[in-house]
Structure formats: structure tokens, C-alpha cells
Amino acid sequence: MEEENKCMVVGCDEKAEKTLDKSYKRALQGLSLKIEPPDAKELRLCKRHYKMVKNTMRALRGNL
Numbered sequence: 001m002e003e004e005n006k007c008m009v010v011g012c013d014e015k016a017e018k019t020l021d022k023s024y025k026r027a028l029q030g031l032s033l034k035i036e037p038p039d040a041k042e043l044r045l046c047k048r049h050y051k052m053v054k055n056t057m058r059a060l061r062g063n064l
């Protein structure tokens with residue numbers, strides 16, 4: 001289905017190009033981004049959100 005290929009971030013209509021595992025959800029929380037469905041086992045994201053999440057995750061890890 002076409003919907004499955006869409007970025008999971010609520011309000012984003014970009015095509016999903018990257019997949020991240022659910023451990024990256026806390027980066028989404030840090031960015032105040034919501035995903036649909038919220039209990040997804042993996043995150044399918046567009047390039048833009050993928051970069052945002054990756055950068056945030058790196059920052060989070062750096063702060064530990």
C-alpha cells in the first residue's frame with residue numbers, strides 16, 4: 001500500500017526512505033515529533049527526519 005511508504009512522522013507527507021529501529025524513538029521525543037502508529041516496531045522516515053533523528057540520537061548519546 002502506498003501509505004506504508006510514507007514517513008511516519010505525523011504531519012509529514014514525504015516518502016519514507018530510511019528505516020531505524022525503535023530505540024530511536026527517544027530521539028523523536030527529544031524533538032517533540034510524534035509518529036503514527038505510536039507503537040511501531042521500526043521507524044520509517046523521510047531523509048529529512050532521518051537526519052534529524054540521527055543527529056539528535058548522537059547528541060543524546062554524547063550527553064550520557
Ligand SMILES: [Zn+2]
Pocket residue numbers: 007008009012013014045046047048049
Ligand atoms: Zn518526514
